[in-house]
Amino acid sequence: MNTGQIISGAGHLALIGWALIGGVFRSDPLPFEVTEVTAISTEEYAALLARDSAPEAVASVDTPEPPAPGDLAPDLSSAADAPPEVTQPEANDSPPPDAVPDVSQMTPPDPAEVTDAPPVLEVPQEDMAAMVPEVSPRPNPRPAPRVAPEAVAPPEPDVRIDDVANPEVAPDQGAEVVEEPAEATAPEEAATEIVTEAEKLEQAAPSVSMRPKARPARATEAAQEAPKPAPEPSRQKPATDKSAVNDALAAALGGAQQNNDRPSGPPLTSGEKDALRLAVQQCWNVGSLSSDALRTTVVVAVSMGEDGKPNNGSIRMLSASGGGDTAAKQAFEAARRAIIRCGARGFDLPVEKYDSWRDIEMTFNPEKMRIK
Amino acid sequence: MMRMLATLLMALSLWALPAVAQSNGPLRIEITEGVIEPLPYAVPDFVSDNSAGADFGRRIARVIASDLSGTGLFREIPNEAHISQITSFESPVQYADWKAINAQALITGAVSVDNAGKLVVRFRIYDVFSGQELGSGLQFVGTQEGWRRMAHKVADQVYTRITGEGGYFDSRVVFVGESGPKDKRAKRLAIMDYDGANVSYLTDSSSIVLAPRFSPTGDRVLYTSYETGFPRIYVLDVASVGRRALETQPGTMSFAPRFGPDGRTVVYSLTQNGNSDIFRMDINSGASARLTDAPSIETAPSFSPDGSQIVFESDRSGTPQLYVMSANGGEARRISFGQGRYGTPVWSPRGDLIAFTKQSKGRFHIGVMRTDGSEERLLTASFLDEGPTWAPNGRVIMFTRETQGPQGQASLYSVDITGRNLKQVQTSTGASDPSWSPLQN
Numbered sequence: 001m002n003t004g005q006i007i008s009g010a011g012h013l014a015l016i017g018w019a020l021i022g023g024v025f026r027s028d029p030l031p032f033e034v035t036e037v038t039a040i041s042t043e044e045y046a047a048l049l050a051r052d053s054a055p056e057a058v059a060s061v062d063t064p065e066p067p068a069p070g071d072l073a074p075d076l077s078s079a080a081d082a083p084p085e086v087t088q089p090e091a092n093d094s095p096p097p098d099a100v101p102d103v104s105q106m107t108p109p110d111p112a113e114v115t116d117a118p119p120v121l122e123v124p125q126e127d128m129a130a131m132v133p134e135v136s137p138r139p140n141p142r143p144a145p146r147v148a149p150e151a152v153a154p155p156e157p158d159v160r161i162d163d164v165a166n167p168e169v170a171p172d173q174g175a176e177v178v179e180e181p182a183e184a185t186a187p188e189e190a191a192t193e194i195v196t197e198a199e200k201l202e203q204a205a206p207s208v209s210m211r212p213k214a215r216p217a218r219a220t221e222a223a224q225e226a227p228k229p230a231p232e233p234s235r236q237k238p239a240t241d242k243s244a245v246n247d248a249l250a251a252a253l254g255g256a257q258q259n260n261d262r263p264s265g266p267p268l269t270s271g272e273k274d275a276l277r278l279a280v281q282q283c284w285n286v287g288s289l290s291s292d293a294l295r296t297t298v299v300v301a302v303s304m305g306e307d308g309k310p311n312n313g314s315i316r317m318l319s320a321s322g323g324g325d326t327a328a329k330q331a332f333e334a335a336r337r338a339i340i341r342c343g344a345r346g347f348d349l350p351v352e353k354y355d356s357w358r359d360i361e362m363t364f365n366p367e368k369m370r371i372k
Numbered sequence: 373m374m375r376m377l378a379t380l381l382m383a384l385s386l387w388a389l390p391a392v393a394q395s396n397g398p399l400r401i402e403i404t405e406g407v408i409e410p411l412p413y414a415v416p417d418f419v420s421d422n423s424a425g426a427d428f429g430r431r432i433a434r435v436i437a438s439d440l441s442g443t444g445l446f447r448e449i450p451n452e453a454h455i456s457q458i459t460s461f462e463s464p465v466q467y468a469d470w471k472a473i474n475a476q477a478l479i480t481g482a483v484s485v486d487n488a489g490k491l492v493v494r495f496r497i498y499d500v501f502s503g504q505e506l507g508s509g510l511q512f513v514g515t516q517e518g519w520r521r522m523a524h525k526v527a528d529q530v531y532t533r534i535t536g537e538g539g540y541f542d543s544r545v546v547f548v549g550e551s552g553p554k555d556k557r558a559k560r561l562a563i564m565d566y567d568g569a570n571v572s573y574l575t576d577s578s579s580i581v582l583a584p585r586f587s588p589t590g591d592r593v594l595y596t597s598y599e600t601g602f603p604r605i606y607v608l609d610v611a612s613v614g615r616r617a618l619e620t621q622p623g624t625m626s627f628a629p630r631f632g633p634d635g636r637t638v639v640y641s642l643t644q645n646g647n648s649d650i651f652r653m654d655i656n657s658g659a660s661a662r663l664t665d666a667p668s669i670e671t672a673p674s675f676s677p678d679g680s681q682i683v684f685e686s687d688r689s690g691t692p693q694l695y696v697m698s699a700n701g702g703e704a705r706r707i708s709f710g711q712g713r714y715g716t717p718v719w720s721p722r723g724d725l726i727a728f729t730k731q732s733k734g735r736f737h738i739g740v741m742r743t744d745g746s747e748e749r750l751l752t753a754s755f756l757d758e759g760p761t762w763a764p765n766g767r768v769i770m771f772t773r774e775t776q777g778p779q780g781q782a783s784l785y786s787v788d789i790t791g792r793n794l795k796q797v798q799t800s801t802g803a804s805d806p807s808w809s810p811l812q813n
Contacts, residue, residue, distance in 0.1 A: 130791055143408070146408065147407040147408035147409070148407040148408075148409075149405040149407075180624075189410070190407070190409075194408070194790050195602065196752070196791025196792070197752045197753050197787075198739070198755075198791065199750070199791075200753075233442075267399075277403055280403055281404075282408050283407075284406030285409055285411060286406045286407070286673070287408040287409050288410070288534055288535050289535060290535045290537035291537070291767075293536045294534070311752070312502065312503070313530060315502075326536050330535065330536030336501075337405075337476060337499070337502065338406070340501040340502060341476075344471075356374070356399055359397075359399065359401045360398055361399070361401075362400075362401055363400070364403050365402060369404075369405065369408065
């Protein structure tokens with residue numbers, strides 16, 4: 001066997017092993033010393049120099065004299081303590097039995113006079129009751145005609161309803177760049193849950209006002225003297241923007257793979273995936289689905305163009321679970337409408353990662369949407 | 373040694389390959405939250421194939437729109453906003469024009485009157501955003517007087533094809549029409565379309581009538597009348613308005629009748645010697661059987677849609693609560709445990725829910741719960757809500773709401789089982805005790 005080949009093989013194996021699991025052995029960066037330096041002004045430096053010189057060290061210190069060898073050792077003997085005297089208690093005679101009470105002479109107590117009239121209850125003072133504010137146990141859910149994952153406040157009356165919020169653009173006569181005038185748009189009002197009539201509180205405001213608080217007592221001297229705890233200087237944590245790090249990593253890794261002639265890249269970051277998810281769910285309207293269809297989870301496959309627009313003809317159902325064929329069909333149609341409607345303007349996806357989102361499988365799970 | 377190394381290297385490369393391949397697989401995301409909002413649709417006036425049908429085109433489209441928008445699940449995009457006009461039933465649809473106004477469903481149709489004077493209605497439904505027709509086109513033929521029913525049938529088809537569940541528009545409601553002041557109120561049986569149109573009366577107002585209930589086929593109605601001074605159960609044929617009293621033992625009071633799903637069995641309450649219990653009777657033979665035997669009050673029985681169980685109201689625990697027992701009687705299981713009093717339970721036609729009236733803290737509610745009593749949900753709240761009845765598809769509930777005071781008026785309301793879309797059903801007089809028919813044939 002050729003020794004050179006063995007060495008070469010072992011070397012390669014070690015190299016591959018290191019490449020695969022090298023991360024495990026990578027040590028932490030070497031610790032480095034940090035010396036705190038305080039910047040001071042010239043005056044402060046001069047003041048430091050002008051300070052009195054350090055007190056002289058004491059040259060001689062009296063030391064106690066060692067005991068002379070002839071001294072007697074202290075007498076450590078001691079007499080044993082006398083045992084404490086314990087006196088035994090004298091045994092008492094058994095107590096005489098109690099005399100049997102003479103019940104023949106007893107007379108039962110007179111029965112208490114009971115009247116049918118109920119006791120008059122004192123009505124509590126009104127201002128006492130007013131101490132307790134009548135506050136609704138939880139915030140009154142705001143009814144809205146639309147239910148969405150995130151509540152949306154009612155838009156301004158003259159604003160057009162659209163999926164995205166855009167400010168109004170009016171032509172400015174003095175401007176050099178003429179902007180195209182555009183209507184203001186805002187998303188439609190929405191609440192996060194369905195509010196039934198039975199749940200609507202008739203009046204959310206407290207019906208009784210709170211009693212005004214008593215005037216505060218004079219502060220005691222002790223309280224005045226109590227030093228205020230100095231506020232702790234807030235430590236600023238270096239802000240770690242996860243997505244920024246991910247982006248940087250993605251960019252670095254992506255750069256290494258740019259050799260291919262077609263755009264390819266790393267998988268989407270979780271932020272990019274979330275953005276896509278949010279974009280689709282805005283258009284996923286389950287309001288008109290049957291309760292059977294609302295029990296059906298469908299997996300839908302779609303091919304995407306590089307412009308971020310779905311290829312409508314490619315939308316197909318891969319699988320359905322939880323309901324019958326009809327329910328699966330309705331659930332798929334609602335999912336298809338969501339992809340087509342919200343994808344009509346193109347989803348916001350990074351082109352450099354086109355390879356990772358060329359084909360998308362979306363699972364539409366309506367479990368959370370059943371009764372909301 | 374070399375071979376071992378080579379094998380090891382190959383194994384390593386094989387192990388590493390799927391990892392590389394996996395990154396090129398489809399991107400997978402899961403969507404768990406959507407929105408709940410009415411689906412926008414457009415229904416342009418139906419085109420008329422001949423002059424005789426011209427009048428019906430617009431009226432039929434309006435009834436369809438009223439049906440769909442009335443569910444709260446759909447929102448009509450008004451005709452004024454339409455970009456392209458439908459001039460021919462056969463010409464291709466300009467999807468882009470309908471997409472531009474965000475119409476997600478489009479209903480087009482044509483109306484004509486044939487040589488025999490029959491009204492012919494054809495229609496198609498389109499899924500605008502996927503650019504496809506939903507199902508295939510359909511045609512209905514009927515009398516000209518029945519044009520509203522034909523519109524309801526079209527709306528039922530649209531509803532079914534989009535939501536996946538049965539419609540309820542081509543159905544009727546029997547109820548007690550009320551007129552006059554509260555202390556001297558005249559009551560008579562009335563029947564109408566589900567939306568309040570086409571009201572007609574089945575009895576005169578000479579005696580008090582209560583609690584009409586449709587048969588499973590919608591051809592007969594059971595009701596309680598005080599004609600003889602005592603409550604007694606009658607069965608009425610809707611088409612001929614002929615009626616007969618059910619045989620009961622003399623000296624008893626019978627009330628709260630309801631048909632079983634076979635259309636032959638009737639369950640009802642019977643009071644004898646001051647005690648009310650539940651009985652069942654074969655309506656043809658008149659043979660009756662006792663289902664409960666308790667010193668408490670048992671009333672308001674309602675069959676499950678498969679006919680195997682009965683839900684009813686009883687105060688055997690001290691307050692009125694809901695119980696479920698076998699259709700042949702026997703041990704009953706209590707299902708309501710919330711605060712307050714429960715009554716008038718009705719089993720949903722889908723079998724999954726039970727609707728009820730609940731009185732709690734001085735207010736009345738209509739609510740629904742699962743058949744084991746779980747997931748109780750109150751849908752309404754008012755001074756007096758009672759007597760729920762289910763739409764044929766088990767998605768909507770109609771009930772009576774009465775306002776407070778001597779001038780208080782009873783009227784009919786409907787609400788979706790989610791608690792949304794609460795609205796009054798328009799009736800010309802006061803109305804109470806509704807019972808919803810099945811879908812008509």
